[in-house]
Structure formats: C-alpha cells, structure tokens
Amino acid sequence: MNKVTMADVAKVAGVSKSTVSQYLNKRYEYMGEKTKLKIEEAIEELGYQPNFIARSLKQKRTSMVGIIVANITHFFSTEISRAIEDFCHTHDLHAIFCNADDDPEKEKNYIEMLRAKQVDGLIIFPTGQNNDLYKKMVSQGYPVVFVDRKVENLDVFSVITDNAHATSMAVQHVIEKGHRNIAFVVQPLKVSPRIDRLTGYKKALTDAGIEINSDYIIEASIPDMKNKLEQLFSLEVKPTALFAANDRVFMAVGEFLKEKGIKLGKDLELIVFDNIPFSHLLDSPISFIEQPAAEMGKKAAELLFQQINKEDTPPEVFVFPSRIV
Structure with missing residues (x-):
C-alpha cells in the first residue's frame, strides 16, 4: 500500500494542504466546525498517520x-x-x-x-x-x-521540599512528647535530601539541649541496614523514637521491628519522611512527613x-x- 499523505487527506476533505496542517497542529482559530469534521472524517477514512519526524524538523521541536x-x-x-x-x-x-x-x-x-x-x-x-x-x-x-x-x-531551575525544616519540626514534636533518645536512620549521605534531613535532625536536638549521640545515627545501604539496626538496638540505652529518612528506610526498619517484636507506639515511636500510599491502612501510630x-x-x-x-x-x-x- 502507498503511504497516505497530507495531500491525500486534503483532496478527500476538499480543502487545502495548509488547512490540514492547521488542523493537525490544532490551530482552529479560523476553521469552522464543518471543515474540522471533513478533515477528521478524511483522516479516519484513509488511516492517515502524521509524519512526526518531518513535522519536528520543520518546527525545530520534537x-x-x-x-x-x-x-x-x-x-x-x-x-x-x-x-x-x-x-x-x-x-x-x-x-x-x-x-x-x-x-x-x-x-x-x-x-x-x-x-x-x-x-x-x-x-x-x-x-x-x-x-x-x-x-x-x-x-x-x-x-x-x-x-x-x-x-x-x-x-538552574529546581523544585524541592523543605527537608531540613520539616525534619526539625517533626523531631521537635517527639521531643515535646518526652523523647530524648531519638535515632536517625538514612541511606548513604550522597544526595541533598538525606543530608538536609540529617541537618534538621541535629538542629532539633541541639535546640532542645540534647547531646547528639553518633551511635544513634545509622547511615547504611538498604542491604546493610539490618546489621546496623541490630547494633542500634543492642545498645545499653536503646532509642525510644526513630526517624526513618525515606520510604525505603521505613520498609527496612519495619521488617526489622516486626522480626524483633518491637511494638510501635508502645516500645518505639516512629517518624517517616516520605509519602506512603498505604499509611491510612496502618493500625500502629506512625507520623509521616508528607511532601506535596x-x-x-x-x-x-x-x-x-x-x-x-x-x-x-x-x-x-x-x-x-x-x-x-
């Protein structure tokens, strides 16, 4: 079969090629409904497919x-x-x-x-x-x-969230509830959100006059996180609250806590920085920092x-x- 061209569409619709081009580019300002309908029917009848490569070369856009x-x-x-x-x-x-x-x-x-x-x-x-x-x-x-x-x-144009401030406010919230032994769990500090969230965590502790304990800061890849959490919860003074720096950390922490029988809301308070689609289904009291x-x-x-x-x-x-x- 020969390839259907814009000229073929124009002939069947009884209009000019430029009118078909205007229709394909959605420039309808001076085009009547009857003309639009004739072009639409011609395209349907002929099975015409616009040549996007040719159009992008002409418009200098893809x-x-x-x-x-x-x-x-x-x-x-x-x-x-x-x-x-x-x-x-x-x-x-x-x-x-x-x-x-x-x-x-x-x-x-x-x-x-x-x-x-x-x-x-x-x-x-x-x-x-x-x-x-x-x-x-x-x-x-x-x-x-x-x-x-x-x-x-x-x-450069950038769109971000207020990682440090939101984390600081969340940690301040659990401090006000009486917690002083608060752990922070994060993946390797290679990108700005993780670094900023750690900054917010430290600021909240410092502002509350709580000494920053490096043993409570866990930085590890997801595969290594369980071993690090084992060390954290083997400390003589265990954390009573924990900040999970994103959803993947939350999943790793959640699996560990379930395995160890640590009850959220009873043994440990948990804060998660991330949007969790199933959070409304959880029975355990967990705080989430939700980004827009x-x-x-x-x-x-x-x-x-x-x-x-x-x-x-x-x-x-x-x-x-x-x-x-």
Whole structure:
C-alpha cells in the first residue's frame, strides 16, 4: 500500500494542504466546525498517520521531553512523575521516562541518549555526581529542571521540599512528647535530601539541649541496614523514637521491628519522611512527613514548558513546604 499523505487527506476533505496542517497542529482559530469534521472524517477514512519526524524538523521541536528519575521505587518519585506526565498530556508533549537507579553512569548515559534523540528538554532527579554534564547543559541554554535534589553552585531551575525544616519540626514534636533518645536512620549521605534531613535532625536536638549521640545515627545501604539496626538496638540505652529518612528506610526498619517484636507506639515511636500510599491502612501510630508531590511535579513541568517556549525567566529554586501527618 502507498503511504497516505497530507495531500491525500486534503483532496478527500476538499480543502487545502495548509488547512490540514492547521488542523493537525490544532490551530482552529479560523476553521469552522464543518471543515474540522471533513478533515477528521478524511483522516479516519484513509488511516492517515502524521509524519512526526518531518513535522519536528520543520518546527525545530520534537514535542518530546525526557524525565530521568533517580530511583523509581520511591513512591514520591512515582507521584511526581505522574503529575509531570499529566501536564505533558494536556500540552501535547510526549514524556519519556528513564530510571537511573541512583547510578551516575546510568544517569549520564540517559542524558546523552535523550539529547541525541532531540528531546526538547529534561526533568532530572539528579544523582549529583555529573556536575560537568549539568553545567554544560545550563551553559548551552538547554531546557532543564532539577527535582527533589539540589545541585550546588549551579544556577538552574529546581523544585524541592523543605527537608531540613520539616525534619526539625517533626523531631521537635517527639521531643515535646518526652523523647530524648531519638535515632536517625538514612541511606548513604550522597544526595541533598538525606543530608538536609540529617541537618534538621541535629538542629532539633541541639535546640532542645540534647547531646547528639553518633551511635544513634545509622547511615547504611538498604542491604546493610539490618546489621546496623541490630547494633542500634543492642545498645545499653536503646532509642525510644526513630526517624526513618525515606520510604525505603521505613520498609527496612519495619521488617526489622516486626522480626524483633518491637511494638510501635508502645516500645518505639516512629517518624517517616516520605509519602506512603498505604499509611491510612496502618493500625500502629506512625507520623509521616508528607511532601506535596503533585504540586511539585506540575511546577517542574511548567518550568520546563516555559523554557521550551523561550520565556525569558531567570532560574529559581522553588521550595515547597511539607506537612506532618
């Protein structure tokens, strides 16, 4: 079968090629409903598929954007990604999602691959370890937005939450309930949210006049976390409250506590910094720091869209407040 062209559609609909082009690009300002209907019926009858490659060459845009997520297993990342995709869908953009697994080499490969595919811009949850590549994109004026994690010494659009302040407020809350032996459990301190949350934890203790005990600060990968928790709960003076720095830490801590028969609300108070989709199903009294993921995702998409459309706005860091639930 011969490939159906725009000229074929125009002939069947009884209109010009430029009118079909306007229809395909959704420029309906001077187009009557009858004309739109004739073009729509012609496209349906002929099975016409627009040539997006040719159109992107003409418009110098592909209408595709890349989203590189640091680790898609975090529910917070999934929520943000959904909000970005929703925005793209309503603005005729196609979103390509990549999962970097917190691996800087994988992230680098995805950035280079997506740019080679001529995507119009990138939204990145950065590993923080490809600074030269980040700087190159910014210096070239390439549309890019960073989400969730800060990159130091780089003037770029960023969307983050108030990690240090929210953590400090949450720890202060359990101090006011009478706790003084409060543990902090986190994955390796390689990215800004984890570092900022530890800063907030230390600030709350210092402000309350509580000495910071390094034995109560557990920094470990998820596979190594159980051994570290064994050491923590083998201390002579055990913690009465524990701060889990994200949802994956929460899962590891939860498995350990269940195995050891440690009861939440009775033996230990738990605070988790992250959005947990099943929190309403839990019987145990747990406090969560909930981030406004949908709002953050929408803002990131808006900022990228503005850059793609050449809106001259200076880069800014947008900080969204979290709330304790």
